[in-house]
Amino acid sequence: MRKMLAAMVSRVLSGVTRKAAGRVLVASCNYSSDAMFEIKKCDLYLLDEGPPLTAVLTREEGLRYYRMMQVVRRMELKADQLYKQKFIRGFCHLCDGQEACCVGLEAGINASDHVITSYRAHGVCYTRGLSVRSILAELTGRRGGCAKGKGGSMHMYAKNFYGGNGIVGAQGQIAEAYNMAALWKLPCIFICENNLYGMGTSVERAAASVDYYRRGHFIPGLRVDGMDILCVREATRFAAEYCRSGKGPILMELQTYRYHGHSMSDPGISYRTREEIQKVRKKSDPIMLLQERMVNSKLASIEELKEIDAEVRKDIDDAAQFATSEPEPPVEELGHHIYHSHPPFEVRGANQWIKFKSVS
Known part of the structure; x- marks a missing residue:
């Protein structure tokens, strides 16, 4: 058909x-070739001007952003399913609800720019160029994973992407990084994805000041609607231009929301209500907001977007099949890839009699 x-x-x-x-x-x-939309004004700190209040979206861009956000959403839902089926073990932090952040950030920078992130990074892995197959296979610990099945949810890497790690915003390190970046005028964008909750506590109950975009003190900041991909894109472009012009670092707080709990061990409803989650889904869902804009401005039709949804679901199912059927890495490769480029050397195993060879 x-x-x-x-x-x-x-x-x-x-x-x-x-x-x-x-x-x-x-x-x-x-279909229209492009359309202009009003976007929410960003809150500014130590800045005379901020990102524009309008954004132009082409049909091609809209379809690409829509597909990418749907892929991230479906991939995270599939990861949830695979975890409950015990194909994924250990830590797993999902980012469904926050799709406008990773897709919008990538739309506002260059492929040659470098990205470092903490955990809840599956979406960033995908927007940085990793395939869904390699991401899901990494989550299931298989040989076809992006880190050969040895990194898991928190340790995925791609070109110019230095993958997730378990430390999030440790106060001392953040203060030192702010200070060094400001002293040396480094072209660095610090990003706080504020999804309104810590491990099990709302930000209002945990912090006397929730203006995280001001936490750089001597570093300019922006507070951005992180549920609107166009707002994220335009703010990121503004921040990137600010850094590239030699003015030094800048801080962006993306106000967003996660639908899942903090991790797979957290149902996410003991410190917030189901009604709150449903309200966000109904009024502020990033995929829904983009869909409405595209349909109302004739950039796409409902039928066309539904066709994309069906294609994405099939692609995710195929990737999940690969991630559950691909073999695990052999034990003898346990010590491989410790260094990117290094002569082979021996690695001691669990005791002094077990030896592995490390090959780059």
């Missing part, structure tokens, strides 16, 4: 109609 409709549209656009079974079939495709 899809191929037939595509052929029909192609013929109509070239001025040709087609007769089938005695009927004339006519298809029209009156």
Whole structure:
């Protein structure tokens, strides 16, 4: 059906109609090429001006952002399922609900820029160029994973992406990083993905001041609507231009929301209500907001977006099949890839009689 409709549209656009079974079939495709949208004003700190209040979205960009956010959403839901089926073990922190952050950030920087992140990073792994197959296979500890099945949820890497780790915003290290970046005028964007909750406590109950974009003190800051991909994109472009111009570091707080609990051991409803989560899903879901904008401005149709949804679901299912059928890495490779480039050397195992060889 899809191929037939595509052929029909192609013929109509070239001025040709087609007769089938005695009927004339006519298809029209009156999509807009781009549209301009108003976006929420960012709160500013130590800045005279901020990102623009409008953003232009092309049809091509909109379809790409929509697909990427759907992939991240479906990938995280599949990871949740695989964890409950015991294919994924250990730590696993999901980012569904926060898709506008990772996709918007990537849309605002260059592929050659470097990204370092803490955990809850599966979405960033994907937007940085890793395939869903390699991400899910890493989560399940398989040989086809992006870190050969040895890194898991917190230790995934790609080109110019230095993957997740278990430390999030440790106060001393953050203060030292702010200080050094400001002293040396480093082109660094510090990003706080504020999803409103810590491990099990709301930010209002944990901090006397929740203005995290001001926490850089001597570093300028932005507070951004992290549920709006266009707002995130424009703020990131602004921040990147600020850094590239030699003005030094800048801090961005993305106000977002996570649908899952802190980790797989946290149901996420002991410190917030189900009604609160549903309210965010209904009013502020990043995928829904982009969908409404695209349909209302004729950048896409509901049918077209549903077709993308179906393709994404199939791709995720195929990736999950790979991630559960691919073999685990052999034990003799346990010591491999400790260094990126290094002559082979011996690594001691659990006791002095067990030896492994490390090969880069």
